[in-house]
Amino acid sequence: MLSVGTRGDFYEDSRYCTGCDGYVPYLLSPSGAFCVHCDQQVLLFSADEHEVFLRGLVDRPAPR
Numbered sequence: 001m002l003s004v005g006t007r008g009d010f011y012e013d014s015r016y017c018t019g020c021d022g023y024v025p026y027l028l029s030p031s032g033a034f035c036v037h038c039d040q041q042v043l044l045f046s047a048d049e050h051e052v053f054l055r056g057l058v059d060r061p062a063p064r
Contacts, residue, residue, distance in 0.1 A: 015042035016049075 014023040015033055019040035026033045026042045033042045045053060 015044055016046045017042045 011025075013025070015026045016022070017024045017026075017035040017038065017040055019038040020035060024042065025036045027036055034040065035042050043050075
């Protein structure tokens with residue numbers, strides 16, 4: 001497991017690019033995150049994975 005701040009975190013991180021239709025490396029700027037291949041803004045998840053993530057939040061039991 002990598003610890004926070006190690007070189008591997010930055011170089012292995014990726015986000016979903018709708019232009020490239022896949023997970024890609026990205027550049028982070030104050031105005032957003034952008035694909036290094038096509039310069040389009042990237043997302044944390046693909047649309048399908050975002051739905052699964054949201055369903056997981058709804059299906060979780062309420063905290064006590």
